[in-house]
Amino acid sequence: MGQLPxxxxxxxxxxxxxxxxxxxxxxxxxxxxxxxxxxIPVSAVxxxxxxxxxVYLRYTGRSFRAAERTAADQAxxxxxxxx
Numbered sequence: 001m002g003q004l005p006x007x008x009x010x011x012x013x014x015x016x017x018x019x020x021x022x023x024x025x026x027x028x029x030x031x032x033x034x035x036x037x038x039x040i041p042v043s044a045v046x047x048x049x050x051x052x053x054x055v056y057l058r059y060t061g062r063s064f065r066a067a068e069r070t071a072a073d074q075a076x077x078x079x080x081x082x083x
Contacts, residue, residue, distance in 0.1 A: 004034065007031075008022075
């Protein structure tokens with residue numbers, strides 16, 4: 001499937017395949033065609049846009065929650081030093 005234009009990261013977890021593509025809705029027919037050629041059955045397809053947290057995670061390597069925890073931990077450590 002990596003040979004299809006616009007296909008980025010592909011992750012397989014159990015019987016679920018996730019792929020990052022440039023244009024999800026228009027990529028679906030080509031992706032389904034490749035899976036059919038490989039005799040891989042498909043029971044459902046979902047196209048979704050990434051959330052802001054998904055984008056943040058992709059570019060920073062951590063989620064907003066992890067960043068908030070780190071900031072809170074650092075604030076607590078800084079307050080402890082000031083006391």
